[in-house]
Amino acid sequence: MLYWINAFIFLVIGIYALSHQKSSISPAFCAIFSLTSLIMALFQMSNWLPIFILRYFLYLVSAVLLAIVPFILLALGILILLRETKQSISYFGRALSTILASVILTFFVYSLYNLVNIRDVQLTIIISLYSSIAIYFTAFFISYLLISWLIKVSYKKKQPYLIFVLGTDINDEGQVKSDLKHRLNSAITFYRSLSSVIQNETYFLVSGGNAAANGMTEAEVMAHYLMKQGINKSQIILEKSARNTTENIQFTKPLIRHLGKDRSLVIVTSTYHLPRTSFFARKYQVPARYIGSKTAIISWPYAVVREFLAILLLTKEVSVFYIVYIIVTEFYKIFM
Numbered sequence: 001m002l003y004w005i006n007a008f009i010f011l012v013i014g015i016y017a018l019s020h021q022k023s024s025i026s027p028a029f030c031a032i033f034s035l036t037s038l039i040m041a042l043f044q045m046s047n048w049l050p051i052f053i054l055r056y057f058l059y060l061v062s063a064v065l066l067a068i069v070p071f072i073l074l075a076l077g078i079l080i081l082l083r084e085t086k087q088s089i090s091y092f093g094r095a096l097s098t099i100l101a102s103v104i105l106t107f108f109v110y111s112l113y114n115l116v117n118i119r120d121v122q123l124t125i126i127i128s129l130y131s132s133i134a135i136y137f138t139a140f141f142i143s144y145l146l147i148s149w150l151i152k153v154s155y156k157k158k159q160p161y162l163i164f165v166l167g168t169d170i171n172d173e174g175q176v177k178s179d180l181k182h183r184l185n186s187a188i189t190f191y192r193s194l195s196s197v198i199q200n201e202t203y204f205l206v207s208g209g210n211a212a213a214n215g216m217t218e219a220e221v222m223a224h225y226l227m228k229q230g231i232n233k234s235q236i237i238l239e240k241s242a243r244n245t246t247e248n249i250q251f252t253k254p255l256i257r258h259l260g261k262d263r264s265l266v267i268v269t270s271t272y273h274l275p276r277t278s279f280f281a282r283k284y285q286v287p288a289r290y291i292g293s294k295t296a297i298i299s300w301p302y303a304v305v306r307e308f309l310a311i312l313l314l315t316k317e318v319s320v321f322y323i324v325y326i327i328v329t330e331f332y333k334i335f336m
Contacts, residue, residue, distance in 0.1 A: 002325065003041035010034035021287050026279040028151055032143045032311075033318060039139035040322075055135070072137075073323075077104035079309070080316055100320045107327065125330070132326045140319070144275060144308055151274040152292030160201035161194070162259050163187050164288070166248050166269040166277065167208020167218030176225050178296045179270055179303070180218070184225050186293035187268040191231070203259055204231060207239040207248045245273070249280040256286055270295050272304045276311055 014030030017023045042048075043055055080101040165187045168180045176184065191202060204226055208218025216224075219238040226236055237255060242248045256265060269277050271292030281288050295303055312319055 003037045003044065007034050007037035007041060010037060017282070022285065024283050024285065026275075026282045028147055028275045028278045029311075029315060031147050031150075032140070032275065033315070035143035035146065036136070036139045036322075039142065040136060043135050043139070071108075073104050074108045076309075076312060076316075077101040077108065079313055080104070100316055103320060103324060107323075129327065129330045132330055133323060136322055136326060140312075141308055144311060145304075148271050148274050148292065151278055151290050152271055158198070160198050160203075160263045161191075162203050162205055162256065162263040162265045163191060164205040164207070164252065164256070164265060164267045165222060166245065166267065166273070167206065167210070167222060167242070168270070170210075170216075170218055170221045173214065176221055178299065179293075180222065181225070182293040182295065183268055183270060184222060184229075186291050188226070188229050188231070190266065190268070190291055201263070203235050203237055203263065205237045205239065205252060205255060205259065207242045207252050209239075209241040209243055209247075245276055246280055249277075249284045249286055253284055253286055264289070266291055268293060270303065272300070272307045276307065276314065279314065 010030045011034045013025060014027045014034060017025040017027040017030060042051055078101075081098070165183055168183070169177050170180065171177055187204065191199060191204075194202060204223075206219045206222040206226070208222065211217050217240040219240045223233075223236045223238055227233055237259065239248075239252045239255060242251045265286070265288040267277060267281065267288045268291045272295060274290050274292050278288075278290065
């Protein structure tokens with residue numbers, strides 16, 4: 001029942017955020033958790049054959065997850081602690097993160113103990129518990145992928161644009177790598193689809209400060225690539241200090257306010273990166289629409305998993321709530 005309620009609550013909050021542009025609430029994250037809750041509810045209550053089959057398939061593979069999930073939780077707990085020690089947050093925020101990490105790490109110790117002393121516990125308890133956690137992570141991952149694809153749906157306006165391209169890794173020689181090249185090409189394709197009149201009033205904003213071995217920043221490398229593709233230097237604005245997604249949005253906000261008065265902002269990044277980008281755009285009150293670029297097949301799995309973990313950390317409070325609820329529910333079923 002709780003999953004149905006959560007799905008409805010996150011849906012309502014997401015609709016509110018969409019209708020109030022000045023709200024710092026991320027509609028994308030609300031959509032992810034609403035969809036995750038809906039999937040969890042269906043897994044628990046639906047007897048539809050495909051869901052029935054998938055549910056029991058996960059029960060079967062949970063024998064493997066017995067050896068994996070504890071270490072996933074260990075990594076999540078450690079990442080929460082490391083992330084918070086690197087950031088300047090309030091005492092309450094640090095205390096909350098410590099509590100959340102402690103809950104996860106305590107459950108890791110409990111899980112490890114059960115693995116070592118498997119004869120002393122009912123195997124069905126552990127399988128049921130980890131199957132439920134596996135279903136949650138699976139539902140979250142599916143929701144993340146679906147919302148990533150939905151965010152990039154956009155439409156053109158008959159007005160000039162500010163095309164904001166987020167930087168990512170460059171090689172030691174100061175050349176664009178595959179992911180960044182796809183982002184820039186998507187931005188150029190969008191630019192060339194505009195009428196010549198609108199093109200003349202459209203600007204590119206490139207952000208990235210991680211320097212290559214030759215000293216060139218991501219922004220400088222991106223600007224050089226755009227000029228090689230025929231974009232006028234006078235139409236390219238550089239932000240050369242940002243080291244991550246948060247700073248991409250934060251450091252460019254003054255430029256966006258100045259250049260975006262008569263222009264529609266469109267942010268270009270990799271499709272898998274869109275939910276987190278939209279989260280920070282909302283946080284820093286930067287209204288935008290989005291274009292998602294493709295990712296090379298060979299690097300897609302690593303990029304998506306890394307981004308998924310980053311989103312888990314951003315939403316750790318909600319995820320830990322779900323995990324604790326799953327644990328309590330499973331033990332209640334067994335002992336009550």
